[in-house]
Amino acid sequence: xxxxxxxxxxxxxxxxARDLSAADAAEACIEAIDRxxxxxxxxxxxxxPRARRRAAEIDKRLDAGxxxxxxxxxxxxxxxxxxxxxxxxxxxxxxxLQNWRAPYNAHVVERLLAEGAxxxxxxxxxxxxxxxxxxxxxxxxxxxxxxLDRVPGGSSGGSAAxxxxxxxxxxxxxxxxxxxxxxxxxxxxxGMKPTYGRVSxxxxxxxxxxxxxxxxxxRTVEDAALxxxxxxxxxxxxxxxxSETDEPVPDYLATLDEPVAPLRIGLPREFFGxxxxxxxxxxxxxxxxxxxxxxxxxxxxxxxHSTDYAIAxxxxxxxSEASSNLARYDGVHYGHRSSDHTDMIDMYMRTREEGFGDxxxxxxxxxxxxxxxxxxxxxxxxxxxxxxxxxxxxxxxxETVDCIMGPTSPTAAFRMGEKTADPLTMYLSDVYTASAxxxxxxxxxxxxxxxxxxxxxxxxxLSGVFTEERLLRIARMYERETDWASRAPPVCEGAS
Amino acid sequence: xSGARLIPTIGMxxxxxxxxxxxxxxxxAVEYDAPPNSRVCPVCLGMPGVLPxxxxxxxxxxxxxxxxxxxxxPDFAQWDRKHYYxxxxxxxxxxxxxxxxxxxxxxxxxxxxxxxxxVGIIRVHLEExxxxxxxxxxxxxxxxxxxxxxxxxxxxxxxxxxxxxxxxRAYGEALRQLAVYLGVGDCNMELGxxxxxxxISLKIGEGPDGTPRYTPISEIxxxxxxxxxxxxxxxxxxxxxxxYEDDPDGYTLEHLGKSTRxxxxxxxxxxxQRSKEEAHDYRYLPEPDLVPVVPxxxxxxxxxxxxxxxxxxxRRRFVEQYGLPEYDAGVLTADREVADFYEDVVSLHKRKPxxxxxxxxxxxNWMMQDVMRVLNEQNIGIGQITIEAGDIAAVxxxxxxxxxxxxxxxxxxxxxxxxxxSPWQIVQEQDLAQTSDEGELERIVDEVIAENPGPAQDxxxxxxxxxxxxxxMAKKKTGGKANPNVVREILVRKLxx
Numbered sequence: 004x005x006x007x008x009x010x011x012x013x014x015x016x017x018x019x020a021r022d023l024s025a026a027d028a029a030e031a032c033i034e035a036i037d038r039x040x041x042x043x044x045x046x047x048x049x050x051x052p053r054a055r056r057r058a059a060e061i062d063k064r065l066d067a068g069x070x071x072x073x074x075x076x077x078x079x080x081x082x083x084x085x086x087x088x089x090x091x092x093x094x095x096x097x098x099x100l101q102n103w104r105a106p107y108n109a110h111v112v113e114r115l116l117a118e119g120a121x122x123x124x125x126x127x128x129x130x131x132x133x134x135x136x137x138x139x140x141x142x143x144x145x146x147x148x149x150x151l152d153r154v155p156g157g158s159s160g161g162s163a164a165x166x167x168x169x170x171x172x173x174x175x176x177x178x179x180x181x182x183x184x185x186x187x188x189x190x191x192x193x194g195m196k197p198t199y200g201r202v203s204x205x206x207x208x209x210x211x212x213x214x215x216x217x218x219x220x221x222r223t224v225e226d227a228a229l230x231x232x233x234x235x236x237x238x239x240x241x242x243x244x245x246s247e248t249d250e251p252v253p254d255y256l257a258t259l260d261e262p263v264a265p266l267r268i269g270l271p272r273e274f275f276g277x278x279x280x281x282x283x284x285x286x287x288x289x290x291x292x293x294x295x296x297x298x299x300x301x302x303x304x305x306x307x308h309s310t311d312y313a314i315a316x317x318x319x320x321x322x323s324e325a326s327s328n329l330a331r332y333d334g335v336h337y338g339h340r341s342s343d344h345t346d347m348i349d350m351y352m353r354t355r356e357e358g359f360g361d362x363x364x365x366x367x368x369x370x371x372x373x374x375x376x377x378x379x380x381x382x383x384x385x386x387x388x389x390x391x392x393x394x395x396x397x398x399x400x401x402e403t404v405d406c407i408m409g410p411t412s413p414t415a416a417f418r419m420g421e422k423t424a425d426p427l428t429m430y431l432s433d434v435y436t437a438s439a440x441x442x443x444x445x446x447x448x449x450x451x452x453x454x455x456x457x458x459x460x461x462x463x464x465l466s467g468v469f470t471e472e473r474l475l476r477i478a479r480m481y482e483r484e485t486d487w488a489s490r491a492p493p494v495c496e497g498a499s
Numbered sequence: 500x501s502g503a504r505l506i507p508t509i510g511m512x513x514x515x516x517x518x519x520x521x522x523x524x525x526x527x528a529v530e531y532d533a534p535p536n537s538r539v540c541p542v543c544l545g546m547p548g549v550l551p552x553x554x555x556x557x558x559x560x561x562x563x564x565x566x567x568x569x570x571x572x573p574d575f576a577q578w579d580r581k582h583y584y585x586x587x588x589x590x591x592x593x594x595x596x597x598x599x600x601x602x603x604x605x606x607x608x609x610x611x612x613x614x615x616x617x618v619g620i621i622r623v624h625l626e627e628x629x630x631x632x633x634x635x636x637x638x639x640x641x642x643x644x645x646x647x648x649x650x651x652x653x654x655x656x657x658x659x660x661x662x663x664x665x666x667x668r669a670y671g672e673a674l675r676q677l678a679v680y681l682g683v684g685d686c687n688m689e690l691g692x693x694x695x696x697x698x699i700s701l702k703i704g705e706g707p708d709g710t711p712r713y714t715p716i717s718e719i720x721x722x723x724x725x726x727x728x729x730x731x732x733x734x735x736x737x738x739x740x741x742x743y744e745d746d747p748d749g750y751t752l753e754h755l756g757k758s759t760r761x762x763x764x765x766x767x768x769x770x771x772q773r774s775k776e777e778a779h780d781y782r783y784l785p786e787p788d789l790v791p792v793v794p795x796x797x798x799x800x801x802x803x804x805x806x807x808x809x810x811x812x813x814r815r816r817f818v819e820q821y822g823l824p825e826y827d828a829g830v831l832t833a834d835r836e837v838a839d840f841y842e843d844v845v846s847l848h849k850r851k852p853x854x855x856x857x858x859x860x861x862x863x864n865w866m867m868q869d870v871m872r873v874l875n876e877q878n879i880g881i882g883q884i885t886i887e888a889g890d891i892a893a894v895x896x897x898x899x900x901x902x903x904x905x906x907x908x909x910x911x912x913x914x915x916x917x918x919x920x921s922p923w924q925i926v927q928e929q930d931l932a933q934t935s936d937e938g939e940l941e942r943i944v945d946e947v948i949a950e951n952p953g954p955a956q957d958x959x960x961x962x963x964x965x966x967x968x969x970x971x972m973a974k975k976k977t978g979g980k981a982n983p984n985v986v987r988e989i990l991v992r993k994l995x996x
Binding site: 085103107204206208211326327333336347376379 | 550790
């Protein structure tokens with residue numbers, strides 16, 4: 004048995020049965036990372052000795068019969084925009100935070116540790132989560148494990164690639180406009196964006212505060228459910244996290260295999276229009292046929308504002324908030340400070356000039372412009388109004404359907420460098436995903452086939468706020484009928 | 500062009516630190532004297548990934564202040580980010596309330612020279628304070644202390660209803676008194692707990708279409724004493740007048756807009772900090788990390804019901820109910836605890852009812868002459884004085900009843916404060932009670948007449964002045980205990996009878 008072939012849930016079963024030690028599970032991941040990461044470049048930092056110590060401690064507790072938690076001994080990777088006070092840097096893949104070590108743990112990291120997880124490393128991302136290909140990392144570009152010349156998607160490309168290449172069974176990402184779902188689709192894994200407020204953002208380095216949400220990656224729906232279970236719930240340090248009284252966290256794993264019936268699936272015309280790659284469309288239509296075969300009813304729905312305006316609205320809201328959130332990186336209190344400056348303003352300018360990459364600078368400028376006196380009403384305020392219309396589109400649709408389905412991304416993984424010269428083309432990678440963040444609803448991407456070139460395609464399923472339990476069941480219905488999850492990318496096979 | 504037509508038109512922005520134990524958005528203690536950067540955490544340091552959590556106590560205090568000013572509490576208040584780059588502001592934005600504040604409207608009646616004037620309140624809102632930057636003497640570097648970062652600040656913005664430097668000062672003082680009365684803030688100006696920013700303009704007159712015309716507005720930043728408020732406003736009024744008279748067409752609000760000025764306390768001058776062209780664009784953004792404040796109506800009603808009597812209301816009541824002079828009422832109500840103490844002294848009189856017309860004024864005299872002297876000498880507040888209100892009432896009772904005279908009363912009070920003994924005990928131990936025993940006093944008066952034939956003769960012949968000398972001699976013989984009124988009656992009977 005190759006340990007890295009195990010899903011997190013099966014690994015967990017083996018660990019609990021003591022058929023597998025946490026030390027062996029950690030060692031298998033460390034070995035896979037050592038072997039594959041030089042090619043895939045999914046991890047920015049790892050700390051193998053620390054992971055080994057942690058695994059040994061978990062083993063001791065498991066041996067003593069302790070209840071060590073949901074993730075006892077399971078290796079997990081964390082996107083490097085979540086704070087860890089374990090001595091590894093938290094860089095956001097930015098030179099401005101290159102050597103910054105957080106003095107505290109993010110809420111989700113506390114949750115992982117409380118549930119017995121072994122954190123194996125911090126994964127690469129587009130700088131400050133701004134991008135759709137992980138090429139905007141300030142350090143190095145992550146490769147798609149299915150084709151090393153192609154991008155893994157982004158911004159959580161490191162986490163998606165790490166799970167796809169089986170360097171870790173599960174990983175956390177963050178999704179602001181599609182940053183979990185799109186790389187999940189491009190890497191052939193399951194990635195979920197929970198409802199805004201389901202998982203605490205405390206310790207997630209903010210890109211766009213009203214859109215950011217942490218979520219799980221796994222090779223199966225069950226693994227995604229497991230990791231969501233471990234991280235969801237109220238945190239008083241995040242005022243936007245929902246209270247347990249209003250929205251208690253259900254037992255996602257308990258009901259996962261119960262099909263949803265009757266099931267009405269909404270198909271927005273807007274999600275099958277211009278720009279959609281025919282191979283992607285075919286895979287998605289095939290998946291819809293599977294649902295029909297399971298008794299689901301397919302219904303046309305209208306989301307009039309959600310494609311035409313979603314990207315424009317998204318890039319105003321997200322860049323405005325980003326320009327504000329990133330104001331703090333000025334070299335005064337922490338992070339990179341330019342060594343060469345004449346006065347305070349010069350220090351600010353050189354620090355930010357040297358510390359930020361082009362895409363981050365572009366978005367800071369866009370957001371600063373949108374919030375400027377005289378422009379606020381025309382841009383930011385207008386964007387908030389459209390945002391409400393988009394939310395209403397979904398609310399109305401969910402009155403008649405249980406979920407909405409479509410492609411996660413208009414294309415499969417594109418070539419490295421293919422879209423870097425034209426930011427607008429890159430922005431259109433989020434065309435189907437950004438509206439879910441604007442509407443604050445839940446969404447998931449599940450593998451639904453491959454292109455002729457062997458690149459994975461993702462099916463996106465969206466559902467209303469705090470309906471993750473049903474959403475996971477719907478995704479699981481399809482997954483049970485297919486075996487996409489069992490395929491390993493060539494990079495794994497090539498080495499073994 | 501006569502200067503008399505120029506009417507100073509002044510609005511004030513007052514910032515005050517709220518009396519909360521912890522900061523506005525984190526659990527760090529508010530402690531001014533702590534070592535630099537020792538009351539900080541990732542949240543108030545603005546570290547990557549942190550989120551603010553609102554301090555409910557600060558909201559309650561802000562609502563209390565807004566209600567005391569007669570304002571209303573909207574159903575919805577919105578937090579906003581106000582952006583500017585400065586090293587004492589770690590996030591490079593301040594969390595504030597821009598266009599949806601916690602409190603709107605209201606007014607403050609301000610006493611000045613025996614009258615009151617009314618200043619309208621535009622809004623009351625909450626925000627967080629910045630840290631403190633200190634510059635090295637050689638100018639090569641600066642250091643920052645972030646203990647103050649995130650301290651809850653209440654901002655009260657007035658209508659431009661202030662028309663002189665003296666009024667500006669009086670408004671600041673009245674607002675401070677109100678905040679202290681309400682327990683909203685300590686408002687220690689030396690510690691920077693209260694800062695005033697007057698906005699000054701002169702009304703020039705009316706334009707052709709009847710709309711008022713003004714000189715440009717200058718806002719003076721960060722005044723931290725009332726003396727500075729008064730002098731800076733006076734300086735600006737004079738400066739505006741001069742500038743306007745030099746250039747009546749150009750020196751107007753429509754041409755020059757608003758500028759920001761600083762105050763040099765030692766030189767007693769303002770100086771230009773930022774002109775209209777250099778004004779910041781704060782790029783306000785609704786704070787996405789905080790939910791809007793939706794004050795529960797029941798809670799607001801509870802805060803309103805718990806409001807104490809306000810200083811100006813109380814001052815007027817002291818004049819009406821107790822018949823006190825305006826001056827006494829003003830002094831006694833300046834501090835809520837002093838006013839409480841005073842009312843206790845009045846009500847604890849036992850031998851004369853508190854409704855006796857002499858009691859309130861007598862109690863006021865004890866407070867203003869004896870008690871406040873001790874407070875000043877010992878530099879303490881009324882809460883620390885080592886005597887109970889009931890003991891002061893007891894001394895006052897003894898004087899009003901003629902048991903002891905006023906001077907003896909002061910001595911007794913002083914001994915009571917110094918030793919903690921009860922006034923009765925002191926009077927008995929030291930045998931201080933006045934002698935009103937006519938038999939004994941007759942004998943003493945006889946001695947005094949015999950020993951002072953000259954003054955006795957003078958008094959007998961109708962010279963009233965002489966009686967003082969005779970009474971003085973009688974007091975001397977009794978060690979001060981002779982009741983002067985009784986002695987006088989005996990002298991009249993014996994010498995003029």
